[in-house]
Amino acid sequence: MSPGPLASSFAGRIAALSIRVKIMAIVAVCILGSASALVWYTYQDVSTALRSQLQERAIAVGASLAAQSRDHMLTDNQFAVYALLKNTCDADEDLVYAFALDSEGNVLAHTFDDGFPTDLAGANQVQTNEAYRIQTLQTEDDIIQDVAISVLGGKAGTIRV
Numbered sequence: 001m002s003p004g005p006l007a008s009s010f011a012g013r014i015a016a017l018s019i020r021v022k023i024m025a026i027v028a029v030c031i032l033g034s035a036s037a038l039v040w041y042t043y044q045d046v047s048t049a050l051r052s053q054l055q056e057r058a059i060a061v062g063a064s065l066a067a068q069s070r071d072h073m074l075t076d077n078q079f080a081v082y083a084l085l086k087n088t089c090d091a092d093e094d095l096v097y098a099f100a101l102d103s104e105g106n107v108l109a110h111t112f113d114d115g116f117p118t119d120l121a122g123a124n125q126v127q128t129n130e131a132y133r134i135q136t137l138q139t140e141d142d143i144i145q146d147v148a149i150s151v152l153g154g155k156a157g158t159i160r161v
Helices: 005-016 019-074 078-091
Strands: 099-101 107-110 132-138 143-151 157-160
Touching: 019 078, 019 132, 019 143, 019 157, 078 099, 078 107
Parallel strands: none
Antiparallel strands: 099 107, 099 157, 132 143, 143 157
16 A cells, blocks of 8 residues: 555655754754653642642641630630631631531531531541541632541531631
8 A cells, every 4th residue: 555645745855854954853852852741740749749738738727726716616605716717717818718517517607608508518527536637629619628627536526627
């Protein structure tokens, strides 16, 4: 089977190029391939590092909220818990929301302006043997990292950020 006219025309043009042009083309392709691989690897590495740092920061903020709200949750001081959550969300632009659940899973306080989304309460539940749990959630706007921190091992409730 003979090559088509387009293939033979292309091969003829390549054969007509000087050796210098062919070598430069091969070098250019190698450089572009290497640069592409390096950019992809750097992107993946930086993405992973930033995601890890964001999770560590969310855990630290959640643990701080859990420690500060412990007494308020035990005494059922919902306004103090709300004020603590609201002030923390206002101060940290990376926090999308924060809310507190009592030991039975009831919402004590939240920072949602349009009311609490009921399906969110059960989306990430920390187990009794865990200090915290991270769950990736898909929202209408973006993908978020939801962190659940138990307060007094879950006896006082859970803080979610």
